[in-house]
Amino acid sequence: MKTTQRRRGARRWLLGLMVAALAALVWGAAGAQTLDELRAAVAERPNDAEAWTDLGNLLLAADDLEGAKEAYLEAIAIDYLIGDAHYGLGLAEFGRGDYAAALFAFNEVARLYPERFDGHFNRAVTLARLRRPAEAAGAFERALEEAAPEADGADRLAAWTGLGGQRVLAGDPNTDAATLLLDLEWRLPPGYAPSDLVDVAAAGFAAGLLVRGPVVEDLRALRTAAEAEGVRLAIQSAYRSEAYQAQVHEGWRAALGPERAAEVSARPGHSEHQLGTAVDLRSADGPPAWDLDDWATTAEGAWVAAHAERLGFVVAYPRGAKSLACYDYEPWHLRWVGRDVAAAFGAARTAWLAAGLAEAVPFRAWLHLQHPPTDRNAP
């Protein structure tokens, strides 16, 4: 019984996510038309595939899955190449639990709109539902590539491997720090520095390093909760300015070469440390955590792995997720996102695991879906 409920919960969550993404797309375009108006529109223009699609979208948003399915099928019967109707049909079928039909629809979306991130993503989720994890993993990676596009060929490969992408986030790092996606592609505005940095001594750690003000309370809670269990943590690195990050990254490039450096160190502008919300932890009596084979196997690292998320911190670069997280496994690197965002991410990961989608879904993948980055320099 519990299992069934959990499964249903996961399905509801995924569907909700998909519908939210769809709603954001369609409510911009369709305005605020009512169901009556849309029904009148299809009665008036029964051969208008877009009108049927609009009706399907509204029915889907209202959770009328059967009604939505019928409307989308009308649209597709009129114009098979209408991608939005295939997309909506996929969502409706997914919600109905007919994953084979949903996969067929999402396959058509991927075929008709190969550049559409959410089409690939929903295809991946559906494949996972159908217990085809290898294909799901491929589709999921494709989705993330679509979400971080670059020109083509070598350029795109360079961007994806960290040597070329420089897309500047439109979001405000001061107010949206918890949900800004920083990776090989996306970066902070050039020269960005937070204005509310405070010493980590405010959270009871040894003085001399800085974090953003909103981080302090949860950072203190992390320290005291650990100490209550006899676990003593220290901070190795916290805020790093763009100039300092440039030095750090240059050091890695000199030591390892540009390609390997990109896997272990963010370029300036791309670091969560520059955002002021990341800390690299270590054991209070130990060396820098990256000097160990796997800090998560120490008492301190294991405690952090088990408890950080409920206190508002995510391990941004989990084990076995390099292709999706962009960087090597870093059990010591915590990104503060606040307890609400951390809980939402945790729920998403649980659902993805239940769907067999991936062993380690990194925070970056969740951000791509829930808080997609937008380009400040986009026309």
Ligand SMILES: [Zn+2]
């Ligand atoms: Zn770090």
